[in-house]
Amino acid sequence: MKKFYDLHLSVPLGNSELTKKMVRKAKLLGYAGIGISFSSSIPGEIVSDLRQLCKDVGIDLITRVDLEPKDPKDLLMQLRQYRRRVEIISVTSCHKPTARQAAKDRRVDLISFHSLDFKRRFFDSAEAELSANSLAALEIDMSHLLLATSYRRIRLLSHLRREIGLARRFSVPMVLSSGATNEIFMRGPRSLAALAYLLDVPSDVASRYLSENPLAIITRNRIKLDSSYVAPGLRVIRRSKECVE
Amino acid sequence: MRGMTRRRYLALKIEHTKEVNESDLENAFFGAVSRLFGEYGVSKAGLVLLRHDKAKNWVVMRCGNTSLNMVKASLASITEISSEPAAVHVLGVSGTLKSLRRRFLNH
Numbered sequence: 001m002k003k004f005y006d007l008h009l010s011v012p013l014g015n016s017e018l019t020k021k022m023v024r025k026a027k028l029l030g031y032a033g034i035g036i037s038f039s040s041s042i043p044g045e046i047v048s049d050l051r052q053l054c055k056d057v058g059i060d061l062i063t064r065v066d067l068e069p070k071d072p073k074d075l076l077m078q079l080r081q082y083r084r085r086v087e088i089i090s091v092t093s094c095h096k097p098t099a100r101q102a103a104k105d106r107r108v109d110l111i112s113f114h115s116l117d118f119k120r121r122f123f124d125s126a127e128a129e130l131s132a133n134s135l136a137a138l139e140i141d142m143s144h145l146l147l148a149t150s151y152r153r154i155r156l157l158s159h160l161r162r163e164i165g166l167a168r169r170f171s172v173p174m175v176l177s178s179g180a181t182n183e184i185f186m187r188g189p190r191s192l193a194a195l196a197y198l199l200d201v202p203s204d205v206a207s208r209y210l211s212e213n214p215l216a217i218i219t220r221n222r223i224k225l226d227s228s229y230v231a232p233g234l235r236v237i238r239r240s241k242e243c244v245e
Numbered sequence: 246m247r248g249m250t251r252r253r254y255l256a257l258k259i260e261h262t263k264e265v266n267e268s269d270l271e272n273a274f275f276g277a278v279s280r281l282f283g284e285y286g287v288s289k290a291g292l293v294l295l296r297h298d299k300a301k302n303w304v305v306m307r308c309g310n311t312s313l314n315m316v317k318a319s320l321a322s323i324t325e326i327s328s329e330p331a332a333v334h335v336l337g338v339s340g341t342l343k344s345l346r347r348r349f350l351n352h
Contacts, residue, residue: 029334146324184260184330187321191334194317198281203314 002207004189005214007035007062007088008141008177013046021183023057029188033060033218035088062218064088072101079107087221090139096122103130109217110175111136115144116152123163128170137213138167142187142195143179160199176209250291251310254339256349257320259302261331267297270304273326277319290316303336303350313338
């Protein structure tokens with residue numbers, strides 16, 4: 001049976017009641033894992049409580065950070081700060097040079113754009129080519145599709161369709177996420193895949209964007225975050241004290 | 246059967262903050278399809294609300310086989326019913342009412 005992952009839940013970490021409800025609902029909807037955004041200002045006990053809650057509910061917690069760098073230099077600085085601490089790094093760029101830097105940096109897992117600010121959606125063929133080489137996936141946040149109305153939704157649909165077409169042409173991996181801020185905006189994996197029909201994505205392909213693609217990113221990063229990891233293809237199997245001559 | 250549109254039955258779970266009646270649900274369903282696919286889309290979808298269980302918050306509805314994806318996408322896009330926050334989750338889809346009840350509504 002396929003395991004589904006929602007890599008972006010905007011859980012209000014200060015509101016423990018709503019957090020509990022959202023984590024339980026994610027499990028009910030059929031997700032095997034959820035990605036929750038953290039920042040360095042969040043107290044450690046909230047993170048450990050959330051980890052315990054997810055363990056009790058039986059859902060995998062994927063730690064994530066959403067970066068919104070001012071410029072490429074700021075992006076590099078933030079990447080250095082967070083890469084060894086969280087499992088998923090998502091970058092939302094406000095400027096083209098930052099978007100390009102994010103697309104070519106192998107430490108970036110997800111690239112996303114300001115959904116309703118159409119002038120700041122920099123996903124063109126150059127961006128797609130860079131992303132394809134660095135394995136950064138394009139994140140499609142469905143909450144904006146649910147929140148937008150009339151003309152804005154029409155424009156968003158057409159932009160997303162164009163970007164998905166480009167991503168497919170350049171073999172850029174894609175990830176669908178709910179981006180839900182409360183229970184009402186949470187959708188099951190099949191509902192999200194059904195919504196992707198509006199973006200001309202067949203349901204079997206959309207379900208891959210919710211299962212195989214996120215799982216590949218999580219597995220890759222967990223291997224890298226493991227203490228035994230040294231470099232690609234190289235890891236510690238025994239340390240000096242454990243080595244027997 | 247030639248020339249007839251095959252039907253699909255959907256079991257839906259309604260999540261809402263205040264109580265809703267059948268006409269509210271119909272307005273929400275038809276409105277959602279209409280917003281995304283227009284009046285032509287609604288006319289093609291063949292939407293019919295068959296049963297609404299207020300106690301268990303589930304609904305059984307029918308649509309045409311060819312417009313199933315369209316209907317599922319529209320239902321997933323619903324965020325409010327009668328101006329109150331709400332969500333519609335598709336529990337399952339079946340070709341007959343009998344199997345829908347057996348598989349998804351525990352009858």
